[in-house]
Each structure stands twice: as C-alpha cells, then as structure tokens.
Amino acid sequence: MNQSLIIGQYVPGESxxxxxDPRLKILIVFIFVLVIFSAETWMSFMTLFTLAIGSAIISRxxxxxxxxxxKPVWFIIALTFILHIFLTREGNILYSFWGVNLYDQxxxxxxxxxxxxxxxxxxxxxxxxxxxxxxxxxAVEALLKPLNKLRFPVHELALMMSISLxxxxxxxxxxxxxxxxxxxxxxxxxxxxIKERVKAIIPLLIPLFISAFKRAEDLALAMEARGYRGGExxxxxxxxxxxxxxxxxxxxxxxxxxxxWLTRT
Amino acid sequence: MIxxxxxxxxxxxxxxxxxxxxxxxxxxxxWVALIGHNGSGKSTVAKMMNxxxxxSEGQVFIDDIELTEQNLIEVRQKVGMVFQNPxxxxxxxxxxxxxxxxxxxxxxxxxxxxxxxxxxxxQVSMDGYEQHEPHRLSGGQKQRIAxxxxxxxxxxxxxxxxxxxxxxxxxxxxxxxxxxxxKEERGLSIVSITHxxxxxxxxxxxxxxxxxxxxxxxxxxxxxxxGEELENIGLEPPFVTKLYHQLKSENITLEREPLxxxxxxxxxxxxxxxx
Numbered sequence: 001m002n003q004s005l006i007i008g009q010y011v012p013g014e015s016x017x018x019x020x021d022p023r024l025k026i027l028i029v030f031i032f033v034l035v036i037f038s039a040e041t042w043m044s045f046m047t048l049f050t051l052a053i054g055s056a057i058i059s060r061x062x063x064x065x066x067x068x069x070x071k072p073v074w075f076i077i078a079l080t081f082i083l084h085i086f087l088t089r090e091g092n093i094l095y096s097f098w099g100v101n102l103y104d105q106x107x108x109x110x111x112x113x114x115x116x117x118x119x120x121x122x123x124x125x126x127x128x129x130x131x132x133x134x135x136x137x138x139a140v141e142a143l144l145k146p147l148n149k150l151r152f153p154v155h156e157l158a159l160m161m162s163i164s165l166x167x168x169x170x171x172x173x174x175x176x177x178x179x180x181x182x183x184x185x186x187x188x189x190x191x192x193x194i195k196e197r198v199k200a201i202i203p204l205l206i207p208l209f210i211s212a213f214k215r216a217e218d219l220a221l222a223m224e225a226r227g228y229r230g231g232e233x234x235x236x237x238x239x240x241x242x243x244x245x246x247x248x249x250x251x252x253x254x255x256x257x258x259x260x261w262l263t264r265t
Numbered sequence: 266m267i268x269x270x271x272x273x274x275x276x277x278x279x280x281x282x283x284x285x286x287x288x289x290x291x292x293x294x295x296w297v298a299l300i301g302h303n304g305s306g307k308s309t310v311a312k313m314m315n316x317x318x319x320x321s322e323g324q325v326f327i328d329d330i331e332l333t334e335q336n337l338i339e340v341r342q343k344v345g346m347v348f349q350n351p352x353x354x355x356x357x358x359x360x361x362x363x364x365x366x367x368x369x370x371x372x373x374x375x376x377x378x379x380x381x382x383x384x385x386x387x388q389v390s391m392d393g394y395e396q397h398e399p400h401r402l403s404g405g406q407k408q409r410i411a412x413x414x415x416x417x418x419x420x421x422x423x424x425x426x427x428x429x430x431x432x433x434x435x436x437x438x439x440x441x442x443x444x445x446x447x448k449e450e451r452g453l454s455i456v457s458i459t460h461x462x463x464x465x466x467x468x469x470x471x472x473x474x475x476x477x478x479x480x481x482x483x484x485x486x487x488x489x490x491x492g493e494e495l496e497n498i499g500l501e502p503p504f505v506t507k508l509y510h511q512l513k514s515e516n517i518t519l520e521r522e523p524l525x526x527x528x529x530x531x532x533x534x535x536x537x538x539x540x
Contacts, residue, residue, distance in 0.1 A: 133358070134358050134359070134362065162357075162358055162362075163356065165358055166355070166356070166357065166358045166398075166399065169398070169399075169400040170352060170399070170400060173400065214353075215352070215353045218348065218350055218353035218354065219353050219354065219356065221317060221348070222346075222348055222353065222354035222356070222411075223356060223366075224317060224341075225315060225317060225341060225345075225346040225348075226341065226345075226346075226356075226366060226367040226370060226414065226415070226418070227338055227341045227342060227367055227370040227371055227418070228366075228370045229338065229370065233372045234369050234370060234372060235368075235369050235372050235373060235374065235375055235378075236369060236375065237361070237362065237365035237368070237369060237375055237378050237379075238375075239375055
C-alpha cells in the first residue's frame with residue numbers, strides 16, 4: 001500500500017474529535033465543504049482556517065504526520081495556483097516579464113482556489129483519520145435512514161460498505177499470492193512497454209475475480225445460516241448516541257458558521 | 266433433536282437424486298460423525314439440517330417440529346453451522362462485530378449482546394480478541410470465532426461442515442478439543458461432517474454415506490473393523506486401524522481394536538504381559 005497517502009486511514013486515539021458522534025462529524029464536514037465555496041473575504045477564510053486547524057490541533061494527530069500525508073495533494077494545490085496565475089487576465093498588471101503579464105486578480109484568484117482546496121482536503125482527511133471506517137458506515141446508514149421511505153436500500157448499502165471494508169485486506173493478500181503464482185509461471189509485470197504491462201494485469205484480475213465470486217457465495221451461505229434475512233427486525237450492537245460533547249461541538253460549529261456568514265462578503 | 270424421515274433431495278427436478286430416501290436421527294447431547302467421500306451427499310445432508318436446502322421428498326424435524334419455510338429463523342437459531350473456509354464466513358470487520366452478527370439478525374436487545382458475546386468468546390478461549398480484525402487471526406482462531414458467533418445464538422446443535430479440513434494439524438487438534446468441551450460442558454449435540462476417519466473416532470456414533478444412501482450406522486469401533494471395505498468406498502482408515510489389521514495378518518492379535526494412539530500404545534505394551 002502507498003504509505004505516504006494517508007487519506008482514508010484511521011489513526012487510533014482518544015481525543016475530543018475521536019469521541020464525537022460520527023454522524024455529527026460527517027454533517028459538519030459536509031456543511032463545511034459546501035460553505036467553503038462561498039468564502040470571499042480575508043475574514044471568512046480566517047474563520048474557516050481557524051476551524052480546520054483548530055480541529056487538527058484538538059485531534060492530537062501530529063502535524064508532521066498530516067503534512068507528510070498530504071504530500072501528493074500539495075502538488076495539485078500548487079498546480080492550480082500556477083495555472084491561475086498564467087490564465088487569469090483581469091485587474092491591474094503588477095509585473096511584466098518577457099511579455100507575460102502578472103495580474104493582481106490572478107494572484108487573488110489563485111490563492112482563493114488553493115486555499116479552498118487545502119481546506120477541503122484537510123477537513124475530509126481529518127474525518128477519516130479520527131473515525132473508524134465502521135463508524136463511518138454506521139453513520140452513513142443512520143444519516144440516510146430517511147431515504148428508506150423512498151425505497152432506497154439503506155441497510156443493504158451499509159452492509160455492502162462494511163463487507164467491502166472487511167474483505168479489502170483479504171483480497172490484497174490474495175492478489176499478492178496470485179501475482180507470485182503468475183510470476184513463477186513467467187508473467188512479467190515490471191518491464192516492457194506500458195501496453196504489455198497493462199496486458200499482464202489480465203492474468204491477475206481473472207483469478208482474483210473468480211475467487212471473489214466464490215467467496216461471495218460462501219459468505220452468503222454463512223450469513224443465511226446465521227439467520228440473516230435483510231434489514232427487517234434487525235438490531236444493532238453499536239448504537240450511536242448523541243452526547244453532551246456532541247452538543248458542545250455542534251454549538252461551537254454553529255457559532256463559527258454564524259461568524260463566517262457575517263464576514264462572508 | 267434432529268430427525269430425517271425418508272428424505273430425498275435433488276438439485277433440479279430433472280436431475281438424479283443426490284440423497285435417496287434417508288432416515289436418520291440425532292439425539293440431544295450426542296456427537297454424530299457424518300462421513301463419506303467427496304460427492305457422497307454429506308454436505309447436502311448438513312445443509313438440510315438448518316434449512317439452507319429443503320428436502321425434495323420427505324420431512325426434516327427439529328425438536329419434533331417440521332422444518333418449513335415459515336420457521337427457518339427459529340431453526341437456524343437452534344441449529345448453528347460452522348463451514349469449511351474460515352475466511353469466507355467472517356462477516357464483521359472485527360471479532361466483536363462478527364460474533365454480534367447472528368444476535369443482530371435475531372433482533373436481540375443490544376443491552377444483552379455484550380454479555381452473551383463475552384460468554385461465547387470465553388467458551389472458545391478467544392476472550393481478549395474483541396477488537397482484532399480477521400486478517401490478524403489464524404485459521405484455527407477464525408474457526409473458533411465462527412463457533413463463538415454460533416454459540417452466542419444459544420443453539421442446541423452445531424453442525425461442523427468439514428470445519429477442520431483447511432486447518433493445520435495444531436489448529437485441527439485445538440478445534441476438536443473445543444468441540445469436545447462444548448459437548449461435555451454445554452450438553453450440545455455435535456454433528457461433524459468429515460472425510461477424515463481420525464476425526465470420526467471422536468464421535469459417539471458414525472453414519473457413513475455412500476451414493477446418497479446410509480451405508481453404515483454404528484460406533485466408530487465397529488466401523489473401523491470393516492477394514493478394507495472402507496477403502497472400497499473411498500475412505501482412508503486411520504493409521505491405528507491399519508496397523509491393527511496388519512498385525513493381525515502377521516498373527517499378532519490385540520485384545521481389542523484400538524481407536525486412537527493412546528489405546529494402541531496401551532495394547533502394545535501390555536501385549537506381552539497378557540500371554
């Protein structure tokens with residue numbers, strides 16, 4: 001697995017952020033992401049940065065870990081900034097060099113977009129760093145529950161998510177085994193032109209798919225044997241509870257959002 | 266406990282019978298081994314015990330109640346099953362979630378769940394592993410978690426469908442030991458489906474299936490006495506039995522036919538004294 005990319009990985013901890021109700025966390029991140037795109041002024045950006053960086057500090061995940069993990073994302077942020085500088089042609093010319101003009105609006109636009117991207121990625125990363133995948137699944141199921149009325153298969157979706165999560169390591173091990181088995185038969189994955197290498201993936205994928213189907217069949221049988229009959233009449237071991245800390249966090253968040261709304265334009 | 270009354274089974278209406286007119290019964294607190302070579306129909310019989318398959322002809326009774334589509338859930342609570350592949354029956358992302366799965370299906374109040382999960386895990390000596398993910402457990406440990414998942418549902422019978430086949434010798438020994446404890450301490454009925462005659466030696470009673478019919482029914486000792494006949498239907502007699510018969514053909518007769526290594530050793534070292 002790519003060790004440098006931390007998006008989607010959970011870091012165990014006991015901090016305030018870790019203990020928050022996952023439903024609340026998802027809601028906050030969702031609202032935050034929507035709101036980012038209406039930020040225009042210095043003050044509004046400051047509010048959002050305070051919230052994001054504040055949460056990162058409270059989560060007690062080391063700063064260097066987060067920064068290192070965001071490494072691949074820095075490139076995208078830098079690229080959007082540079083593209084904006086060259087492609088925006090509005091406002092006053094600040095500087096001219098070899099016929100290329102640097103406009104003040106370009107700087108502002110570039111900074112705007114980069115800041116938004118950074119905030120967006122920081123907050124979503126914080127969510128997955130402080131919440132176990134299974135809690136996220138539970139929370140998604142709870143939040144989507146109203147859709148049940150529209151015949152949307154919420155329980156099935158959540159079960160699919162959690163089974164996929166459970167089988168990721170299993171299928172990775174399997175992939176490793178298959179690639180070794182195919183390599184021992186002379187399959188070459190590491191050299192040659194790209195076209196050949198892509199072709200070489202097929203003998204890995206087909207056995208993987210076949211075994212995944214076999215597993216699915218076995219699993220379905222095992223689930224049925226243990227009395228599974230869909231979401232009806234089912235109880236849940238883990239019940240999400242909205243506690244005092246959650247209320248506190250919600251109030252703080254609403255406060256910050258009000259400040260943001262007032263400073264937005 | 267479980268009773269099959271003239272049960273036949275075919276996968277499709279036009280295909281031939283996999284199971285042909287079988288009668289069998291399993292009593293409370295009894296360990297029954299169901300053996301047969303590949304394709305003898307033993308897994309089909311296992312699946313009919315908790316309604317994963319319903320018989321084409323005849324009836325299956327659980328606690329004197331006929332198994333039908335309507336009472337599947339009650340039956341599955343009473344008759345638990347552990348399958349062959351430890352990896353493919355682990356549903357939860359952690360041990361705790363997996364053991365809870367059956368309870369959640371039954372609609373048990375979450376308040377009672379933790380206690381039942383704890384008890385079940387203790388019974389299979391896997392307490393303290395609650396937060397472990399499946400890929401950090403060995404095959405034998407996963408099988409024990411599967412048993413715990415079944416135990417939490419408070420069953421009366423557990424059917425082991427070749428549950429030891431994919432384990433290493435250590436894991437197999439541990440699992441058989443666990444099965445024995447469950448039978449003795451909780452009074453559970455055990456049905457073990459296997460083609461390993463060494464495993465069959467643990468049973469109180471053995472049923473041998475061949476071509477969808479009951480070929481033999483009786484104690485393990487009587488079965489092993491059949492010697493070469495076993496090989497004719499595709500079963501490999503255990504080493505102890507083979508040695509006994511070979512000694513016999515060399516005119517060395519042990520007083521009684523040994524079932525396991527301990528009995529064999531005891532017979533051998535006392536052999537000279539008895540002369």
